[in-house]
Amino acid sequence: MILICLVIGVLGFAGLNVFGKTLFHKLLMCLFAVVFIVSGIFVVLNDHNEFGMEKTVEKKQIDLVSSGDKEMLPILLYQPLGDGAEKVYLYRTSDSEELKKTGTDQVTNQVVQSKDDASLTQETTYWVYESNFYQLLFGIADNDHKYANQSNTFSLPDTWQVLSADEAKALGEYMNANKEELSKKAAAYVQEKLAALLTTSPTLSEKEQQEAVQAFTAEFQQQAIKEFLDTLHK
Structure with missing residues (x-):
């Protein structure tokens, strides 16, 4: 709806600017200009500041198995990025043989010790519309349930090791040799x-x-x- 108001404001202002002759037309032209400006401001606020939206958190816990060979001690792999301050973790779930990896877009990761089985607690934050009114207003932008950030907490027993991909490769070669x-x-x-x-x-x-x-x-x-x-x- 907000984009419709924006288009109406542009067309109305442009049309009256060309064909408007009377004082009424000029006042109406000012009204269309206000509609256009206000609509544009709301579009920008929604796009950049999530106007009319609120955060919701979706939480799930995933059971983990070793990222490495089954013959080795259980390990969690990571791949350092840049200077090593940021890491992408490579993990395997109990229902998949493929390694999965954590993201890099607004993602924080931490590893904590636990007495329970290895698991990943994943909390993902999304932007959703505060009400049906705001969804009607901005819904054409198709940004409901917009990703905001994610927090990953790996809870590992003390029998697990956390190794970089290079360390794990070197370790495997050493153990085989x-x-x-x-x-x-x-x-x-x-x-x-x-x-x-x-x-x-x-x-x-x-x-x-x-x-x-x-x-x-x-x-x-x-x-x-x-x-x-x-x-x-x-």
């Missing part, structure tokens, strides 16, 4: 830890021992990754 040696070291580490645990807790059930072995294996992998990354960045 040293697979046999790392397996021996891991077995020795787990055996030593398990023996120490059984010394203090000799009545552990077989299930508890298996859980301990899994925990010690993950612990060794985390230490191995940390040592590799420290060496990589020297």
Whole structure:
């Protein structure tokens, strides 16, 4: 409707400016000019300042699986942009094999530790019309539910690693090249830890021992990754 008012204002002003002779015509021409100017101002305000609109937030939580190989410790990948201050995160959901990535247009990302399973909480803010009146007025612009910004919070257990794409690639190459040696070291580490645990807790059930072995294996992998990354960045 606002664009219709804008067009009517232009045509009315132009027509009367050419053909208007009487005082009434001149007053009417001024009225059309006011309609045109006011309509133009409202169009600009709606386009640049979201006049007549309000924000609404849509929130969803997504379960995550590792961005890397299933054989490795679970990881979340990111790709640094520019000087590295901004990052695009590459994540994989439980229902997709394809890596998805966070956006760069008005997007903030953060990674926090959690005791729960890995997940992504995504809060997306949109501009929507405050009322049907404003939608009728500006709806022709087709900007209802206009994107404003997005916040992504990755909640990861302490067993997860957050690595850049280059770090993950180098890590994969290192682990493949040293697979046999790392397996021996891991077995020795787990055996030593398990023996120490059984010394203090000799009545552990077989299930508890298996859980301990899994925990010690993950612990060794985390230490191995940390040592590799420290060496990589020297």
